[in-house]
Amino acid sequence: MSTGAEPSPVLELRGVSKQFLGVRALSNVGLRLFPGEVHALMGQNGAGKSTLIKVLTGVHPPDAGEFTLAGAAIRPTTPQQAQQLGISTVYQEVNLCTNLSVAENIFAGRYPRKGARGGWRIDWPRMNAQARELLTRLNLDIDVTRGLATYSVAVQQMVSIARALSVEAKVLILDEPTSSLDEDEVKRLFAVLRQLRGEGLAILFVTHFLEQVYAISDRITVLRNGEFVCEKPAAELNAPALITAMIGRELASQSEVVPSARPHDGQPLLRAQGLGQQGQLQPVDLDLYPGEVLGLGGLLGSGRTELARLLFGLAANDQGTLQVDGQPVQLRSPADAVRHGIGLCPEDRKTDGIVAELSVRENIALALQARHGLAKTLSREQQAEMAERFVKALGIKTASIDTPIGLLSGGNQQKAMLARWLATEPRLLILDEPTRGIDVAAKQEIMDEILRLAQQGMSVLFISSEMSEVVRVSHRIAVLRDRRKVAELPAGSSEQAVYHVIAAQA
Incomplete structure (x- = not known):
């Protein structure tokens, strides 16, 4: 770290190390936060960002390391103690x-x-x-x-x-504060952060949105595999260099698999006609074909998640009809959807997805076991074989398939949720924000996997707040606004084209 003529840090961490069950989470990590600065903490999922915050705020005791606040040594052992010292944290949820x-x-x-x-x-x-x-x-x-x-x-x-x-507070820690905010809300939040920065507060900002890093940050620290990589002023670390520092290699400019329009010469796997729910979603017509990724384009609150819930039986439609293979169906519950070959990776993986206390193996086996019912219990050996296969296929980073899934990074939890539904061999997989809160490399891996699944004949409904992801993987894009479908766009459409359709409906 540089030691030029600059103010003393209000908070400094030196030589911080931490292990969990023999797995290294942090190794000799340092961090400096200066008054009147927004400091971005960057790294892939599993880089150690969350662990560093939890060690700093007294959630986890460090195995080694020194902490100083305003020049005085500290060692908070609880979040309450950290708060009393002037270190406050606002979490993603x-x-x-x-x-x-x-x-x-x-x-x-x-x-x-x-x-x-x-x-x-x-x-x-x-x-x-x-x-x-x-x-x-x-x-x-x-x-x-x-x-x-x-x-x-x-x-x-x-x-x-x-x-x-x-x-x-002397230090304000913001852990993914913008993940559930729309563009205008992010601008309002950043205006507040600039004001607090002007008042001399030291702000630690954790995000996966690169454009937000450069919009608000003065300084950037990068972690990789639990180790300190660099600390630089934001003006001296451009986006390509930042990505390279995060992943340890240059990132491929785009996926090797590029979607193109698909002919629809047969009947759709699933057809929704006038499907809606009073107060939640206006009647929607939608066709989903085998081997196709259908993207849902729209802003927050446009009805994307509401449509996904109707298609998976989490909510009951009071308008319209559904057909699977040309036959009318009524999805009264997720169990009905699973029986028809439909899977859903939900938007909130922590609340609706993972069971944090269960192992990676048990989490992957959940959906298949639910489909089989209690009469046909999967043996531990069957679960292990299946989990090992998907851990290898999807590159899930875990010390063991028996590690509690709650100890994995967000990106690896997301891959495990994808594995859970792939184990059921679904014909239609609904992915609601599958890349939210995960790093840029894991996003690319998941989106490449989505396109490979479609090539193998699976139908995918893809929902993301990041329009660049929607246009990148979709063979068609259904555009929603104000809880209704307003248009369909073909493969190759630009982000600007989607936004133009949304704006034109105003």
Whole structure:
């Protein structure tokens, strides 16, 4: 790291190492955060970013390393201690109580009390006033007495930041804060971060969106395989150099497999006619053919996930019909969908996908076992053979197939979810945000795998917030806006073409 004429770091980590079950997660890692800077922490899934944050905030004890805050040695052993020291973290999944009010969430566990010495009664007027003051600092004017659940994810994210600032934070850690935000919400968040940076706060920003790194960051630290690679000003590390530092090699410019339009000379595998659900999705006509990737293009809230839920039986349509192989079907549950050869990798892998306490082997076997039922239990040997095959085929990085899947990186969890459904040999695989929150190399591997599956005859419905991914892998693109289908575009259409269709419908 450079030692030129620059201010002293407000927070510095040196020689941090950590192992889990004999697997090295961090090895001699360093990090410096300076006041009045946004510092991006970059690396592939499994590079050690999350582990470093958890060690820093007292979730995991380090095996070795030194920590200094404002020049003084520290060693937080709990998140509460880290917060008391002035290190606050806002995670990707908003970690608040949606049943409480905005003000209650900001001051949960630290409610202002009435009385000179702090009595037992909560001082509601003072708490609400302080909450409004904190949110005003973030340029947010909302009713702090309303339940948090009544506000959007973007507002909830701001409330999380307000809570972090309420303890007089010196360091603010943002772990994938933009993964559920649309473009305008990201701009508002960045405006707030620039304001906080101007106030002298040190901000650690973790993201997988390269364009966001260069839009907001002053400095970048790169980790690879649990080791420190480099720390450079953002202006001195361009995107190709950053990617090379992250993966240790130059990234191929594009997939070797390129989609092209496919003739539809037979009947569709699945046909939806006027399929809809009151208040969730306007009636949609959609055909899915074997050997084809159909992309869903649209902004957040356009109805993509709602359509996926209807096609997998997670929600019941009250309008329209579905056909599989030309025969009418009614999908009353996911079990019905699985029996018809339909699989779904859900948007939220942590809540709706993985079972964190179970092993990689058990997670991969879940869907196939569910289809077989309790009368035909898969033996441990059958599970192991299947898991080993997919771990090898998809390049899942794990110490063992019996490692709890919760210990894997996000990209490897996503590959395991893909393996779970491939084990059932589905005819139609619905992928809802399969690359969200994973690194650029893992994204390329997963998208290449999607195209290979289509070449082998599988039908794929592909949903992604990143339009570049949609246009890259799709043989056709169904464009949604305001919870209705507004157009279909052919293979080879540009991102601009998709956005033009969306804008033209305004």
